[in-house]
Amino acid sequence: MKKQMLGRCPVCTSHLDVTRLHCKSCDTTIEGRFEPCKFCRLPLDQKEFVEVFIKSRGNIKEVERELGVSYPTVRGRLEAVIEALGYRPEPVPKNDPENAKRRKEVLDALNNGEISAEEAVQLLKNQN
Template sequence: MKRQMLGRCPICTTHLDITRLHCPSCHTTIEGKFEPCKFCRLPLDQQEFVEVFIKCRGNIKEVEKELGISYPTVRGRLEAVIENLGYRPEPIPKTDPEVARKRKEILDALNNGEITAEEAVALLKKG
């Protein structure tokens, strides 16, 4: 069983510093201060969510099925990952019902594989 590198202190949850690297083949050891990737610093449950999200190619309906959770839960977990990676999720602007309906149609078409992500972006930018 492979052990996974910790990104956070198991006691206080502060980010851990990596200070030593070792090669098991030639026994070279390097000491210093190294930064883990952003994903390594995510809590384990968020790492697992990201893995499922990528495996499902970002298809939220597939993520719902795979994890047995609702659409709002998937969105909430995705927002939490985005924040933990250091990004601020953009608030969803309130729009009139007609614009919201058109956006939903575009996103449904993308989700159903009827259009590509690039086509969806272009349609959403048009308004």
């Protein structure tokens, strides 16, 4: 098993710089100060989460199943990775009572046969 490059100092948790690169094929060594990629700086548990997320093609249900965690846990881990990569996650919209009322009206109309499933989907998409 290959050792993984550290992205953070094990003593103080600051970002580490890579100062030496070596090619084992031609024995070339390059020295300097190199920034590791953003993903290299993620803690191991976040790297593993990203790998599962990508392997699942972003399908949250598959991520839930593979990791054995709930939807809110998957969302929380995804938000943590987004922040660790230096991005600000967009706030999850609060349930707007008026929007919820309109959604219920659309679903009731669908249930009563007043509109088709396609019309309901379109109406629900237009609410967001």
